[in-house]
Amino acid sequence: MLPDVQGLPDERGVALDEVGIDGLRYPLLIADGQGIKRETVATVDMSVSLEAGVKGAHLSRFVEVLHAWRDQLDATTALSLAEDVRTRLGTSNARVRLSFAYFLERRAPITGARSFSEYECTLTAAASGGANSVLLQVRVPVTSVCPCSKAISDRGAHNQRGYVTIEARPAVDAQLWFDDLIDVAEASASSPVYALLKRPDERHVTMAGYDNPVFVEDMARHVVVAMRSDKRIARFRVHVVNDESIHNHAAFARLDWTVATGDKDA
Incomplete structure (x- = not known):
């Protein structure tokens, strides 16, 4: 059994507002307004609050949870993702921020020629025990x-x-x-x-x-x-x-x- 250093107690009495990972690039499927899944690559920030008595967060669990939800993201499941992060890391608060290129197929106004337009989007979901x-x-x-x-x-x-x-x-x-x-x-x-x-x-x-x-x-x-x-x-x-x-x-x-x-x- 390898030692769990992050799980050791900390005696300095300082709680942290956010601890997590920043700038992770990850492939995702994001639903558009018609429910069609769009492939994209997101820049991901994920964090949790850390109680004063806990030494560190288990950062690998962020990626594990993200990977589990990577192919089913919309507004509802993003909240479930944040709640899953909060539960898996045993904290009071969790936040997930996904920034990505969002593509929608557009028709030219006269000829109807089809092409994809790109929009810069950010989806942030926060879980705080029901709030x-x-x-x-x-x-x-x-x-x-x-x-x-x-x-x-x-x-x-x-x-x-x-x-x-x-x-x-x-x-x-x-x-x-x-x-x-x-x-x-x-x-x-x-x-x-x-x-x-x-x-x-x-x-x-x-x-x-x-x-x-x-x-x-x-x-x-x-x-x-x-x-x-x-x-x-x-x-x-x-x-x-x-x-x-x-x-x-x-x-x-x-x-x-x-x-x-x-x-x-x-």
Whole structure:
């Protein structure tokens, strides 16, 4: 029998908020909004609280639990994963954070040509003896056309790539997933971006964006209007940034919102 050094007692009387593993790259299957499993590789952080009298956590158990859940992850099973970590390591609190590329098949707006669009997503699940929670975050690339540039120019208007980041905490027992947040983010912009566009699609996207100019402030407010009355959401944060095409800086807008009370911290 090999000695269990981590399980030895510690006499310094210092409890630790989090102990765990950080930056593990691991292949996973993540369900999309239609229940289809998508292959991806996640960067994984996993942690537990550590009582004052315990010397260390058994880090190998994090990977064992992750491997057991790797092919069945969605919002519900992510909570089960965190609870499994908490139970297996015998602690009061556990947290699992998965950051990964999330791919959805998109059709070009005119020709219907199919391609996959990539979105940066993070799924965080926390278990605390019944007080469990999930946090979803997605970063969505979009196109925006400047309303001011359009208004003052004889021809054209400057446009740029932007990113809408939405972080949302679902309400208890609510069915909310990355697809829902992506739809809100893309609808807030002048136009979505696509991996594949044929000439008729490019023409359509260019003109549609020109007909729908938005500032970063507009995009942030569009997101808030779409989400603040959604009963599936308890709290959310939106951060919009434009990589300005004619300025040597980026422009951004941000807002935190608690849906139940309407409280905000701009």
